[in-house]
Amino acid sequence: MKAVIFDMDGVIVDSEAFHIKIKMQTLQEYGIEAQAKDCVPYAGRSSKAFFTDFVKKSKKNIAIEEIVARKHTLTTEYIQSGKEIKPVAGAIELIKELYAHKIPLALASSSVRTNIETFLKKFGVYECFSVVLSGAELPESKPNPAIYLQAAEKLGFKPEDCAVIEDAHAGVVAAKRAGNYCIAFNNPFYENCMADLSAADMMVDSLLELSAEQIKQL
Template sequence: MQPAAFIFDMDGVILDSEPIHSRVKMDTFHHFGLPFDEADLIYYMGRTSNEIFGEVIAKEGRKDLSVEELVCYKHEHYLEVLQSGAIKPIEGSVALIKKLYHKGIPLALATSSWEKVMETVLDAFAIRPYFKSVISGSTLPKSKPDPAIYLLSAEKLGVSPAECMVLEDTAAGVLAAKRAGMYCIGFRSPHSGRQDLSLADTVVNHLDEIRI
């Protein structure tokens, strides 16, 4: 099918970010003396830092810590890593963005990542000019799997949700897209763990499998 618009997630879809996210989150837990099993990070993929830190602080009963304090530390540390140049795109992602753009399909970016991180990636991969809409979930009241970010993206693109195609690599992201009433391609990203993509309309193992 040819959609009226195409919406990209960012982490694990455009940016090969999960190894960096894992490292930075574990560094944050260690810095604040919070116990956390790294294997449990898979359950938070596609969700915001506020959620993971909020749940861990509550579980440990650490009333001396605030979610905002941990999120700020994590974001600054993550941004340092990104700006050091230690990032790379998912294979085929930039080519797919350019291909869709040159076909005249309006593109949007809908990511749960912090706004500064989103801006850094757009500039690092020189892909900003291809997107008609870019939204960071950190600017919205609710994150994926809430469909708000996808509904807002469709509104900014000037198309109905049913005409949009979404590319997602996490269970939370796929659920958000489907709740928005959109066609969703599930992508088995190399570092996103064993995500349940069963709600996706189709699933691919490599981005060059996507045919528009």
């Protein structure tokens, strides 16, 4: 592989649990009840996609832009509250190793750009990425392949020359539809949810299993 494209939530940032908590809090503020298990299938997808489906099912007259904005406000408040948010084990080390080996890196996340930049800067890897894309700025989120096609184009490589690291079903599907080589991180957060990562070309239980040399030889 000539380049690597990272997802963020669940791959770089150990954030899936608090994202679900905030989504549920947002829904409750608008009078929509939901359980954590209802949110899990939307991992890797945009907030717009998530809230569009839940508002539609509730049959409530709620503007999608409004409820999405409220979720982003609550997320920002959570991040700024000082509560500890950790990187996924091995993620930062892998990013820095790939960067040291001069392997071009892109970030392709469904999160809003402000959150992406906040986390990458917090963990000291923002400068490692030559391309940073937010799916929230695209018409459709994963599993639509647009974000991965755009990432490869901006990196200057064919999709098949780029390895994508993903942890969610929607992300794996998006990567394969784009023509990327996909490495699936079997995130323990989804252990009881049976996330379907079977479409990936390779699966690891920890990012500590990966190295720059190994990825170059794929």
